[in-house]
Amino acid sequence: MKAWKDNIRKIDPYVAGEQPDFPDMIKLNTNENPYPPAPKVEQAMKMQQAERFRLYPDTNATPLVKALAEFYHMEEDQFFIGVGSDDVLAMSFLTFFNSEKPILFPDITYSFYDVWATLYRIPYRQPKVDENFYIRKEDYMVPNGGIVLANPNAPTSIGMDASDIEEIIQRNQDVIVIVDEAYIDFGGQSVMPLVNKYDNLVVVQTFSKSRSMAGMRIGFAVANPELIQALKDVKNSYNSYTMNRPSILLGVESVKDVDYFYSTTNKIITTRERVKEELRKLGFIVPDSQTNFLFITHPKLDMNDFFNSLREHHIYVRHWNKPRISEYLRVTIGSDQEMDTFLSFANKYCKL
Amino acid sequence: MKAWKDNIRKIDPYVAGEQPDFPDMIKLNTNENPYPPAPKVEQAMKMQQAERFRLYPDTNATPLVKALAEFYHMEEDQFFIGVGSDDVLAMSFLTFFNSEKPILFPDITYSFYDVWATLYRIPYRQPKVDENFYIRKEDYMVPNGGIVLANPNAPTSIGMDASDIEEIIQRNQDVIVIVDEAYIDFGGQSVMPLVNKYDNLVVVQTFSKSRSMAGMRIGFAVANPELIQALKDVKNSYNSYTMNRPSILLGVESVKDVDYFYSTTNKIITTRERVKEELRKLGFIVPDSQTNFLFITHPKLDMNDFFNSLREHHIYVRHWNKPRISEYLRVTIGSDQEMDTFLSFANKYCKL
Numbered sequence: 001m002k003a004w005k006d007n008i009r010k011i012d013p014y015v016a017g018e019q020p021d022f023p024d025m026i027k028l029n030t031n032e033n034p035y036p037p038a039p040k041v042e043q044a045m046k047m048q049q050a051e052r053f054r055l056y057p058d059t060n061a062t063p064l065v066k067a068l069a070e071f072y073h074m075e076e077d078q079f080f081i082g083v084g085s086d087d088v089l090a091m092s093f094l095t096f097f098n099s100e101k102p103i104l105f106p107d108i109t110y111s112f113y114d115v116w117a118t119l120y121r122i123p124y125r126q127p128k129v130d131e132n133f134y135i136r137k138e139d140y141m142v143p144n145g146g147i148v149l150a151n152p153n154a155p156t157s158i159g160m161d162a163s164d165i166e167e168i169i170q171r172n173q174d175v176i177v178i179v180d181e182a183y184i185d186f187g188g189q190s191v192m193p194l195v196n197k198y199d200n201l202v203v204v205q206t207f208s209k210s211r212s213m214a215g216m217r218i219g220f221a222v223a224n225p226e227l228i229q230a231l232k233d234v235k236n237s238y239n240s241y242t243m244n245r246p247s248i249l250l251g252v253e254s255v256k257d258v259d260y261f262y263s264t265t266n267k268i269i270t271t272r273e274r275v276k277e278e279l280r281k282l283g284f285i286v287p288d289s290q291t292n293f294l295f296i297t298h299p300k301l302d303m304n305d306f307f308n309s310l311r312e313h314h315i316y317v318r319h320w321n322k323p324r325i326s327e328y329l330r331v332t333i334g335s336d337q338e339m340d341t342f343l344s345f346a347n348k349y350c351k352l
Numbered sequence: 353m354k355a356w357k358d359n360i361r362k363i364d365p366y367v368a369g370e371q372p373d374f375p376d377m378i379k380l381n382t383n384e385n386p387y388p389p390a391p392k393v394e395q396a397m398k399m400q401q402a403e404r405f406r407l408y409p410d411t412n413a414t415p416l417v418k419a420l421a422e423f424y425h426m427e428e429d430q431f432f433i434g435v436g437s438d439d440v441l442a443m444s445f446l447t448f449f450n451s452e453k454p455i456l457f458p459d460i461t462y463s464f465y466d467v468w469a470t471l472y473r474i475p476y477r478q479p480k481v482d483e484n485f486y487i488r489k490e491d492y493m494v495p496n497g498g499i500v501l502a503n504p505n506a507p508t509s510i511g512m513d514a515s516d517i518e519e520i521i522q523r524n525q526d527v528i529v530i531v532d533e534a535y536i537d538f539g540g541q542s543v544m545p546l547v548n549k550y551d552n553l554v555v556v557q558t559f560s561k562s563r564s565m566a567g568m569r570i571g572f573a574v575a576n577p578e579l580i581q582a583l584k585d586v587k588n589s590y591n592s593y594t595m596n597r598p599s600i601l602l603g604v605e606s607v608k609d610v611d612y613f614y615s616t617t618n619k620i621i622t623t624r625e626r627v628k629e630e631l632r633k634l635g636f637i638v639p640d641s642q643t644n645f646l647f648i649t650h651p652k653l654d655m656n657d658f659f660n661s662l663r664e665h666h667i668y669v670r671h672w673n674k675p676r677i678s679e680y681l682r683v684t685i686g687s688d689q690e691m692d693t694f695l696s697f698a699n700k701y702c703k704l
Binding site for chain 1: 354355356358359360361362363364365366367371379382384385386387388389393394397398400401402403404405406407408409410411435436438439442446447448449450451467468470471497498525526527528551552560564565566567568569579582584585586587588589590591592593594595596597598599602
């Protein structure tokens, strides 16, 4: 074997949901938004001057920070912008989790957390969610090197009350608590206002779900200015210019179109509630969701078989061959038309 | 002090060149290209459908990889794409430099190398370039944990012969040798073809300089498929989707416009040679450059004073208060008109 192979960082990479691309497919497998970005995004794109691309972008994505600070009524120095929330979260792990004690996150949660911990050699422990997939707050009141909670949680779709999260933050003031609110705009209770109360809290959100901009890669963290500066220092030690010009420009337009944002998130919530009721009528077990997806199972059906059958009919949902969740599917809420096709298939399948 | 502060990664961040933005300024401080991106880039941008932004981008930036493989006559599995060459280089440090032995790079070179080494806690040693700023190949023929060479080197503008670099690669087959060719298209000798001969070679290039796309953040590595896979595994353990949709789409158009690429790089080379001769006539010492900048000093002038005087007249160049190079300025090659203004100012300044 070549000697250089000894010093290569070997890692089992995170495997993202498949990205099939057929004209007639129904893609409900990666929690993308069925609606286009705000109309102003398209207009701004067409107005862009390519001539400006020759210049480096703003390293702090200042126009986007200003727009977000205004929208959320926070200060500009409380924001950090990254290439999707994955970039922001990975950077946060590297910046904040340098203790010898294990960090804590649930056994069933976003499957990138253990990958980042492994990448950066951060010890971790995963308390089990209860039999109904609820996070038990007591599990996070033990000595630890930091905490990461997805709220609402993925792939379970279940949200936690802000008061329970506050209790966890309050009881862990010696470490950083990251709350990953990727899906918060679909009905969850954000803890962003608590950033002004607790200096150990980092709230992370994304433009990929509620803002229909997964293809633009924009995420952000909100925290006290000292934590934000630490993130910026690490980021500027990695790559000074991570956000390209179109992301900054189009991100601003998305934030400014407030009405469109509420109207599309509400449409998705309405569709989700309808689909949930329909699935329950078919005998599916469906926890109440605070996200743009449903986490479903059926006492009489094999979910892997159902997954494959959907797939054969070009309806893509997500399934994991993992302990505790192998009998569940995660189904993204698409347009009403897409969900009708899905429901009609589920209906026939249940009657087979 | 709050306990959480103990576990924050503290680092002196890389400080990028200032990014002033006045209407009448002449910006020769961050090695940006004075010409706009290829005309097809603007056309493609206006043709983009914002509706597609709701979907995640291609994790491997496949269309861009295909275009690059065709342009460089290499295989697709020899390419790794990142958010500027900084992203590619930082990821390469994390992936390839996990030895206890120090990695080697020159004392005068791109100032991000020691920052990445510090960020990832990689030991490093910096052999001194000679009194004329030439890299001494013998210095890289000692035990080490890896090698990074910028060729042509920055901020010196001096290129190395490909045969000398090959000797270094050949003598270091137990470690990874990274050759950072950010400026290679302005007259240097690329070692990219050697990737097919040496499996320990990683060549990194960027769209920020010769392709006028600093604002789009596109860089890439070329290496044997095993090294590329290791990079992809680490990248996919960090962020599956780093390249947004516009970067992939517009990057392809840039690569396809071959004539424009050669015509603009040649224009810059022509301007550079003219400016070099003019500066020498004024008594400046200017090494031959293989880049889109000149590294200049003057035996009778204080370069810090000259820098400040240029700045007062809204002509921005780069100066470092660092050992060995504090009496030098790095001057990006702008348009002929911009360089005439710079030369006219230099002319007057020399006669004061």
